Amino acid sequence: MRGKLAAGNWKMNGVAASLAEVESLVLSMGRPTCEVLLCPPATLIHRMSVVASGNIKIGGQDCHAKTTGAHTGDLSAAMLADAGASYVIVGHSERRQDHGETDAVVQSKASAAITEGLVAVICVGETLEDREAERTLDVIAAQLDGSVPDTATAATVVVAYEPVWAIGSGLTPTLEQIGEVHDFIRTNLNARLGTTEGDAIRLLYGGSVKPGNAAEIFAVSNVDGALVGGASLKAADFGPIVDALSNA
């Protein structure tokens, strides 16, 4: 039985006053049966971990592949862990696009995260152009092969399927399309890592998950949770998504 994970990605949103939302979330969500994770901007990791007081896991949104060094503006996985993070997102499509991150870069970041004891949430997903050209599964296969380290285990890696065209757009794939890609990812991980790890790695869907569509997405095969952007910023939105996953 895989655990379930409701993950929020705050992206470049949130200041100290936003921590009130985390307080509300902790109060409103009771005792969820799923794991809950929030990935705020790095400036809030420590303060959010204090407010979350163990009820919510905290993660970074990116890390450098090295532990220390002359890399102005970057943060290492060790630093995120030191600040209170237990997870880190790597290879989000916004990092791949805005910062030219390749699969090899993403893989080295995931490996660094694992070395420092963080769980790496590795993101993959096709563009609209890829989907229209019917190369979605080829793109996902290449991203998985290039981005997931050979050392990946169920304890160290989560894979998030995020179609680029569904992120922040209000558009979502059909449930059949989500199921097709999640089943494909499961088969790929099993073939690569063996069924013991491959079957146990949690797979998240991400891209315009909202309170209104969460339950139907969580009912799709091989969907073990969600990576939520916009709807993770407010307790009134993220709370019902956590509830939907708890009840799935």
Ligand code: PGA
């Ligand atoms: P969204 O973002 O929920 O706002 O579409 C998802 C993500 O980018 O992780």
